Amino acid sequence: MRRRGLHPGTAxxxxxxxxxxxxxxxxxxxxxxxxxxxxxxxxASTGSIYHxxxxxxxxxxxxxxxxxxxxxxxxxxxxxxxxxxxxxLRAVIGHHLRWVRSNETWARYLFxxxxxxxxxxxERKLAELNAEFLRRASLWFATHMEAGRLRRLPPDIYxxxxxxxxxxxxxxxxxxxxxxxxxxVIEMLADAAWRSLAVRPDQPGSARERGQPxxxxxxR
Amino acid sequence: MRRRGLHPGTAxxxxxxxxxxxxxxxxxxxxxxxxxxxxxxxxASTGSIYHxxxxxxxxxxxxxxxxxxxxxxxxxxxxxxxxxxxxxLRAVIGHHLRWVRSNETWARYLFxxxxxxxxxxxERKLAELNAEFLRRASLWFATHMEAGRLRRLPPDIYxxxxxxxxxxxxxxxxxxxxxxxxxxVIEMLADAAWRSLAVRPDQPGSARERGQPxxxxxxR
DNA sequence: GAGTTGACTAGAATATAGTTCTAGGATGTA
DNA sequence: TACATCCTAGAACTATATTCTAGTCAACTC
Numbered sequence: 001m002r003r004r005g006l007h008p009g010t011a012x013x014x015x016x017x018x019x020x021x022x023x024x025x026x027x028x029x030x031x032x033x034x035x036x037x038x039x040x041x042x043x044a045s046t047g048s049i050y051h052x053x054x055x056x057x058x059x060x061x062x063x064x065x066x067x068x069x070x071x072x073x074x075x076x077x078x079x080x081x082x083x084x085x086x087x088x089l090r091a092v093i094g095h096h097l098r099w100v101r102s103n104e105t106w107a108r109y110l111f112x113x114x115x116x117x118x119x120x121x122x123e124r125k126l127a128e129l130n131a132e133f134l135r136r137a138s139l140w141f142a143t144h145m146e147a148g149r150l151r152r153l154p155p156d157i158y159x160x161x162x163x164x165x166x167x168x169x170x171x172x173x174x175x176x177x178x179x180x181x182x183x184x185v186i187e188m189l190a191d192a193a194w195r196s197l198a199v200r201p202d203q204p205g206s207a208r209e210r211g212q213p214x215x216x217x218x219x220r
Numbered sequence: 221m222r223r224r225g226l227h228p229g230t231a232x233x234x235x236x237x238x239x240x241x242x243x244x245x246x247x248x249x250x251x252x253x254x255x256x257x258x259x260x261x262x263x264a265s266t267g268s269i270y271h272x273x274x275x276x277x278x279x280x281x282x283x284x285x286x287x288x289x290x291x292x293x294x295x296x297x298x299x300x301x302x303x304x305x306x307x308x309l310r311a312v313i314g315h316h317l318r319w320v321r322s323n324e325t326w327a328r329y330l331f332x333x334x335x336x337x338x339x340x341x342x343e344r345k346l347a348e349l350n351a352e353f354l355r356r357a358s359l360w361f362a363t364h365m366e367a368g369r370l371r372r373l374p375p376d377i378y379x380x381x382x383x384x385x386x387x388x389x390x391x392x393x394x395x396x397x398x399x400x401x402x403x404x405v406i407e408m409l410a411d412a413a414w415r416s417l418a419v420r421p422d423q424p425g426s427a428r429e430r431g432q433p434x435x436x437x438x439x440r
Numbered sequence: 441g442a443g444t445t446g447a448c449t450a451g452a453a454t455a456t457a458g459t460t461c462t463a464g465g466a467t468g469t470a
Numbered sequence: 471t472a473c474a475t476c477c478t479a480g481a482a483c484t485a486t487a488t489t490c491t492a493g494t495c496a497a498c499t500c
Contacts, residue, residue: 164384
């Protein structure tokens, strides 16, 4: 049986490989990245990498899962912090945009070009994460639908209307094209989400601190 | 100098390989697909494939470009057929959803997991397609903004609000999850787009034939 | 209709990149 | 110091994209 106690430096080595791989995947994509690229960037040997990670697939999956877990945790936290329907929409949109800005490398790997398929185990873990994420989000939204503040629409439509715009905007942003200032994007997307999902979008709602014009255009 | 005149069967062979590759890419993804898979499905030899297409990358790019060109042409045609702002939004959303339904194989390759990077030539061609696509779409939208029917918002926001929801819904659909009936999805997404983009969403607009309820929920 | 040409096909050979394997080094414990 | 375990190194192996060489076949010329 094992003596116990990892050798010092092991965790660091593992993390070095992990980070090197993340950078490679984000910069040149999963399939373009060779194990040699990772080896060079992490200054590790082939054996070392394969000792820490079962395969390139597993490495990619672990990175993906850690990123998505952090992202989703923040998303749910931002949502559940708000009791107000409009505030909740703004909160998740804000969380998404800001998370992408402050975790650009991760975002590039997670959102820009999702890697096709992972190992069965990783897919299972991902499905679990998504299920729990959806369960908690649905709960929050259901409350507001029942209270008559948000429109009753099927789940697939909700997902499309809430996540679609910010996801599309992120693709735009990550591909390096011209974008409006982040805080303004948040305002505009939150406003649009509210218009499309609220039962009575014209009610004052919680327009929040700085009252940006809600009907006029030219928010440029 | 060349005698001229292709051998009979050449175009067919090329097409067989093209289609076999499309199916493989759609089913198991670009990187998972091996040239042997394509060879088997097309009943062609290695030499034959490489005679017709420069590489796996080039083959993928050609397929991608043909698909995207057809999709974009239909999108623009649907848009320009409409002079009414609300009708135009509904038209492009309808085109997207229906195109995906009737070209599921293509859609799976084009929208589900976009392949990371093509050859420089293909990227250039794609950029050209996108530029022309955006140019014509912008023209149409600008007209309606100037007429005061659609809100003035920056281009990145417009793209996010118009394309985001239907793109997200398509990912949902292609991943095999439960979806609302297509025509209803079109109604709901078109309605939501109108709410978020119209200067006065409550104005009658062009609600079209069968008057579905616009304010009430429960359109399930 | 025999000869010639060039598009096309076949399949073996090659190269590249992921993975496995074997040997050894380092560290903590007795 | 001896042993056990973890970790590292890098060579060997394998799978897969691509190249190469040797043809085959249709159409055209004389």
